[in-house]
Amino acid sequence: MMKQFYLTILIFFVGLCLAFGQSLKGIVTDHQKRGIEGAYILHVQTGNHVHTSLTGEFVFVGVKTGDTLQVSHLGYQTQQVLVEDLTSELIVRMKQVFVSLDEIQISPTIEALELFSTIDIQTNPVNSSQEVLRKVPGLIIGQHAGGGKAEQIFLRGFDIDHGTDINITVDGLPVNMVSHAHGQGYADLHFLIPETVDGLSFGKGPYHASQGNFATAGFVAFKTKDRLDNSQLKLEVGEFDTQRLLGMFNVLDTERQTVYLASEYLATDGPFDSPQYFDRINLMGKYTSRLPNNDKLSVLASYFTSQWDASGQIPQRAVDDGSISRFGAIDDTEGGQTSRTNLLADHVHTIKPDAFIKNSVYFSSYDFELYSNFTFFLTDPVNGDQIKQKESRKLFGMNSEFNQQFDWGNSQGRLQAGVGLRKDQSSGNELSHTANRRETIEQLKLGEIHETNLNAYINAAFDFGKWTINPAIRIDYFKFNYNDELQDSYLKQAESQAIVSPKLNILYHSSDWLQLYAKFGKGFHSNDTRGVVAQNGQEILPAAYGSDLGLIWKPMSSMMVNLAYWYLFLEQEFVYVGDEGVVEPSGKTRRTGLDLSLRYQPLSWLFWDLDANYTLARATEEADGEDYIPLAPDFTLISGLSVVHPEGWYGGLKLRHINDRPANEDNSIVAAGYSVIDFNVGHQWPVFDVSLSIQNLLDTKWNETQFATETRLQNEANPVEEIHFIPGTPRFIKISVAYKF
CATH class of the missing domain: 2.60.40.1120 (Carboxypeptidase-like, regulatory domain)
Structure with a gap:
């Protein structure tokens, strides 16, 4: 058919x-x-x-x-x-x-905003896992465990936690994990070696038919390099006993075939009083071949493993009374380990020069084990409240997409039609009450999850003079299966549901200097399978409805500006629950905001970037004053200067700012904002590259992640609800030396 x-x-x-x-x-x-x-x-x-x-x-x-x-x-x-x-x-x-804003013309394409991230990557290449996601304009991250866990993500007034409302892929391979042991949509991107990133596609809002589950606030699609410009060895040494070794090797590089291998080792103790003993190993290989008839075949294989200890989030009162330092711990036996193996094959079959079919298949084997203590001695005053979250997962799927460009008279058009399958099998999906990472006191949840997602979409674009009309529709079908292994008898619970997501994008290409656009769309994020079967299939695919009105403008040849007013309504929000260490669904929410992005090149070797985002986020079913969305930022600012001099010098200053924001529904507890400046400088020679980076240049005291949590310390009679935080990194100096050959 x-x-x-x-x-x-x-x-x-x-x-x-x-x-x-x-x-x-x-x-x-x-x-x-x-x-x-x-x-x-x-x-x-x-x-x-x-x-x-x-x-x-x-x-x-x-x-x-x-x-x-x-x-x-x-x-x-x-x-x-x-x-x-x-x-x-x-x-x-x-x-x-080298990139020059003078030469960039605003073309009538629905992905014009990607120019901003492409400019950023070329002017300031990605060199760390944290920097990978920061290449998305307006996106801010926070780390829970010094590199061990997936980052906490903030975008468009969302505390997305680890990925609930943003869809992330690498070469089409899904990063988000559905029905994950730690949280829905958990997206650990640390298997991606930063230096292998060739570019990224991104979009804010639910306007892209090829993006399905979790693409409500937006999506990020990373693309790895097909070939290396050269082989290289890189050594990085920094404070807190930090070492990183990178090796990237061209094995085969001909006109029609390329093979390269990349490996990374990272270790650090972090700034904490209890060393983190963090280490991570990444291995990756990629083969790309240009086949006859202009077909293309790519095969990627990667392996990632990581383990760490963590100090966890700490209560402000313990720091204030001197019980612990800002880098101390209440329970320093937190931590975990994780690993992931990926296999991915892509084949592009050229039907004719303006039509092709892209087919991809993928497989991942994933293991995860995490120990946390969010409430200390609130529930168990003797053993403490430490929990273990664990799972083993097999993830596999396929995607097939047909693309066609067509012309009639003086008009053009493009057509995409795609189908996809994703299957997750999570075994031993566990939540247990533990002590000291050794003793299991009680198994709270244990089960096997099978979740299947089938999808199909059609996406068209029609050019009429200066206008581009882009209608699209997507259909997703989910099948949820859960076997509760704590029950005495075998009982598989199953639910299924489908959702239809229409989209419409309209562009007016006024000139090579100005483009206006209006975007409208419906998206969704799925709920955890355990919640789906518990709710008997009710409200299991909450929808998101969004719209953007904006422009892309070049007021002068060396400057680009993007300005957008946007709206997003969610049928169901997810809220962090500190006393259980999970997120749970709540009511409807509404967000409106303004996004401003600016890129300016006053000199051929000097770039200025600015991303400012304001959001008003509220729950729609609560009384005034009790309708704040916990941890939703209302203002973020990212700005920096980058130098790429033709004589080999490069460097930059980067500011990250996030405003004070409500930590609970009535704003009686506030998560403090911060402003942090990072600095780097380096010099490139034909075969050597030496650089110095200083994170948190001004040694600012800042809280990287924060939560309003009710906890009880061992010597307390009554619990206290207040801010608990992970301290941000103090001034951190790192030196890097690379040899290219």
Whole structure:
């Protein structure tokens, strides 16, 4: 049936192309003859445009001999090409240059905002796991365990916890874990070696049909490199007994095939009074082949393992009375270990220069064990309240997407149609009451989870002069199965539900300097399987409804600005419950806000970036004054200066600011905001690279993660509800030396 659908669509658009004038086939490549995906090709005489496919190919209808095409792509020198012959393929070889805002033109594409993160990566490459997610404009993270756990994420007035309302992938491989032992949507990205990141796609809001579960506040899709520019060894040494060793090696690098290996080892004790003994190992290999007929095959394999001790979140009162320092602990036996093995294969089959099918299959084997103590001696005054969360998971799935560009007359269009399957099998999914990471006092939950997600979507874009209309629809079907292994008899509980998510994006391309847009869409996040079966399948796929009104503007050739007003309504929110160490669903919420992003290049080697975000977030079913959403930030600011000098010097200053925010529903407890400045400087030679970085340059006292939690210390008669926090890193100096060959 799917083959018949693809064939029908293909025949229809081939007919359209044959009906309207002559066409020009071409390919855009880099200096090594590798196809460049997403190059923007403008017909100078008519203003029409097309984009290159994954393999760099394009077809342009309505072109005649003597016409001029302008070819551009971020990071390459813009070219003017004269069409001299329509009977042979046009080959455009682009010269790679350092990013220049002067050369960037705002093209009528729905993903124009990605320019901002692409600029950031080129001007300040990613060198740590924390920096990976920070490349998303307006996104702020906090770490619970010095690199052991997934980061806490803040975006658009959300405390997303570890990933409940943001969809994260790497080369199409899902990062979020459904029905995870620690929290719904848990997204541990530490298996990604930062230096292998080639770029990222991102979007804020539920407006992208290819993005499904958790894509309410937005999505982030990382892409790893197909090849390395060179092999390298890197050694990093820093305070708190920190060491990092990186190795990246070109094994095969020809015009049609590449193989590289990458490995990373990281160890640190952290600034805490009780050393963290944190260590992480990453291994990765990737093979890419350009097959005959411009097909492409990629195979990626990776392995990640990590273990750590943690001091946990501590009560403010214990610091104030001198019982512990800011870097002390109430229970320093917290910590954990985790590992993940990934296999991923992608195949792009070119049907013709303007049509292709991308198929991918993936598999992950995942283990997780975490010990936490959120309430100390509140529930068990003798043994304490330590809990263990543990699971072993097998995750596998596939995606297939058909892409077609088409033309009729002076208009163009694009079509995507995709289907996907994801299957999670979590065994030994456990929550237990423990003591000292040795003794299991009571098993509170133990079960086996099978969760299946089937999806299909159609996404189209139609260009009408200066207008682009992008309607889309997505359908997701979920099957939830749970076997409670604490019951005396075997009983499998099952529920299922489907959700339909329509989208509509409208762009007005006023000029190469200004684009206006309006976006409307529905998204969702699924609930934990254990909650789904407990609710008998009621309200298990809460929807999100959003809209964006904004512009992308170049007020001058060296500056880009994005400004958006947005709205997002959620049928169900998730709220952190400190006394149980879990998140649980609550009522409906509404958020409105303003996003401002600015990139400015006053000199060829100097860049300024600014991301400011204001949000008003409220629960809609609560009384005034009791409708605050705990830990939802109302104002965040990220700004920095970056230097990339042609003589080899580079560096920068980066400010991260988050405002005071409510820690509970009536705002009687406040999570303190902070402003932290990071600094780095370095120099590149042909084969050596030496750099110095200083995190928290001004040695600011700040709380990285905070919660309003009711706890009782061992010497207290009554519990106290107040702020509990993980202290932010004090001034931290690190030196890096890299050798390239």
